[in-house]
Amino acid sequence: MEQKLQEQNTNGNLLGTITSTEGNGSGSVLLDYLKCASVGVKIENLKRSFGDNYVLRGVALDIKPGETVVILGKSGSGKSVLMRHIIGLECPDAGHIYVAGEDINNPDFKKNHVIAMVFQSSALFNSLSVSENVALYLREHKIFADESELKQIVSSALDIVGLQDKNDVMPSQLSGGMKRRVAAARALVMNPDIILFDEPTAGLDPMMTRTMGDLICDLKNKVEITQIIVTHDIDLAFYVADRIAILNEGRILEVGTPEQIRTSVNSATIDFIKPQFK
Numbered sequence: 001m002e003q004k005l006q007e008q009n010t011n012g013n014l015l016g017t018i019t020s021t022e023g024n025g026s027g028s029v030l031l032d033y034l035k036c037a038s039v040g041v042k043i044e045n046l047k048r049s050f051g052d053n054y055v056l057r058g059v060a061l062d063i064k065p066g067e068t069v070v071i072l073g074k075s076g077s078g079k080s081v082l083m084r085h086i087i088g089l090e091c092p093d094a095g096h097i098y099v100a101g102e103d104i105n106n107p108d109f110k111k112n113h114v115i116a117m118v119f120q121s122s123a124l125f126n127s128l129s130v131s132e133n134v135a136l137y138l139r140e141h142k143i144f145a146d147e148s149e150l151k152q153i154v155s156s157a158l159d160i161v162g163l164q165d166k167n168d169v170m171p172s173q174l175s176g177g178m179k180r181r182v183a184a185a186r187a188l189v190m191n192p193d194i195i196l197f198d199e200p201t202a203g204l205d206p207m208m209t210r211t212m213g214d215l216i217c218d219l220k221n222k223v224e225i226t227q228i229i230v231t232h233d234i235d236l237a238f239y240v241a242d243r244i245a246i247l248n249e250g251r252i253l254e255v256g257t258p259e260q261i262r263t264s265v266n267s268a269t270i271d272f273i274k275p276q277f278k
């Protein structure tokens with residue numbers, strides 16, 4: 001693994017900062033702070049409709065602790081709806097989601113677990129600087145009594161996402177890719193059990209797309225956090241995933257390693273990924 005990371009760095013990817021202890025190297029402060037327990041996720045027969053639009057029709061998926069799973073689906077296939085259910089923003093018509101064996105809709109679930117999401121829109125507060133956006137959760141939950149400790153964690157999270165020089169910048173001065181990396185830093189300082197990404201590469205140029213992919217790979221390798229990514233970006237899926245799940249017509253059609261999906265004989269999977277492998 002170390003060798004792979006070193007190779008990535010020599011290849012000049014932009015996430016040298018995350019893996020390198022050179023530079024200011026403060027990323028390691030956050031890595032020490034993250035006490036990631038690597039939890040599993042089980043989605044059972046999840047159903048959700050809006051009027052007569054049956055979006056989720058019995059989604060079932062098992063995600064192992066520490067796994068990075070990409071759910072691939074076309075636009076409008078219900079990826080964002082599924083994410084909103086996993087984070088507990090919406091309740092299903094039927095079915096369950098278990099994290100570390102606990103139903104996320106149990107009243108005590110939020111006391112025991114944190115699920116963080118990097119929204120497609122980034123959802124930063126425009127009136128707060130980058131570092132204040134990242135610090136917000138820590139302040140609201142009074143996680144650090146000591147201001148200098150809080151600042152260290154925030155800087156470290158920004159270092160991890162390659163934005164160590166952007167502490168005092170306002171969100172309006174950032175590109176879309178940078179905003180999404182701030183959103184990832186904000187998610188990380190929550191010390192989540194799971195991190196979810198909704199369309200992390202949507203609207204990004206190829207360079208930023210690669211950087212987001214590298215960030216997800218580094219979180220997988222360095223933090224070993226369970227990650228669920230929903231996207232229609234087939235290249236990203238094959239770049240970062242331990243396993244890929246194909247969401248089609250409200251169900252998980254097929255789950256497998258990138259190699260299993262690439263060589264799938266399922267006609268819907270073939271139709272979906274074919275343009276990439278012609």
Ligand SMILES: Nc1ncnc2c1ncn2[C@@H]1O[C@H](COP(=O)(O)OP(=O)(O)O)[C@@H](O)[C@H]1O
Nearest residue numbers: 050053055073074075076077078079080081082
């Ligand atoms: N709050 C809502 N009310 C009504 N329909 C919704 C709502 N949220 C999503 N939908 C519908 O659910 C379907 C899936 O949406 P979405 O999950 O956003 O797709 P995507 O895979 O592109 O993320 C779409 O047909 C969308 O119109």
Ligand SMILES: [Mg+2]
Nearest residue numbers: 079080198199
């Ligand atoms: Mg969506």
